[in-house]
Amino acid sequence: MAKVKYIMHQCAYCRRETKMEFIGGQPSDANGTEASKIWYRCCKCKHSALLTLSPESQTKKKRAMPIDRNQCTPYAKDKVFSVGENIYHSEWDDVGKVIRKDRMSNGEPSIIVTFEKFGERKLLENIVE
Numbered sequence: 001m002a003k004v005k006y007i008m009h010q011c012a013y014c015r016r017e018t019k020m021e022f023i024g025g026q027p028s029d030a031n032g033t034e035a036s037k038i039w040y041r042c043c044k045c046k047h048s049a050l051l052t053l054s055p056e057s058q059t060k061k062k063r064a065m066p067i068d069r070n071q072c073t074p075y076a077k078d079k080v081f082s083v084g085e086n087i088y089h090s091e092w093d094d095v096g097k098v099i100r101k102d103r104m105s106n107g108e109p110s111i112i113v114t115f116e117k118f119g120e121r122k123l124l125e126n127i128v129e
């Protein structure tokens with residue numbers, strides 16, 4: 001027997017986020033194409049509620065938002081970038097998001113960027129020549 005599953009959900013009776021205990025229902029199929037209807041019971045007021053868990057939220061996570069080129073900072077190695085910043089690499093004609101900061105093996109500062117076409121790349125930053 002699987003462990004009891006809990007989720008945090010807005011209880012219609014308590015009118016606040018409460019811990020809801022899973023009591024029955026079918027989870028959505030592997031494709032995640034159909035919304036799943038699952039019974040949960042509020043741990044506070046003990047009311048049961050049929051919750052429809054839409055697969056939309058999962059779909060959104062999978063499909064990353066396209067990066068708007070006009071909102072990007074043009075990449076240049078003498079600039080300093082911040083994590084989460086969108087950048088445009090003119091040589092590669094590609095856009096990407098800074099996911100973290102790192103250092104090159106020689107100690108020079110660098111950024112790790114996930115590009116739409118080129119994937120994850122390490123680029124120099126803050127290089128003054």
Ligand SMILES: [Zn+2]
Nearest residue numbers: 011014042045
């Ligand atoms: Zn409740």
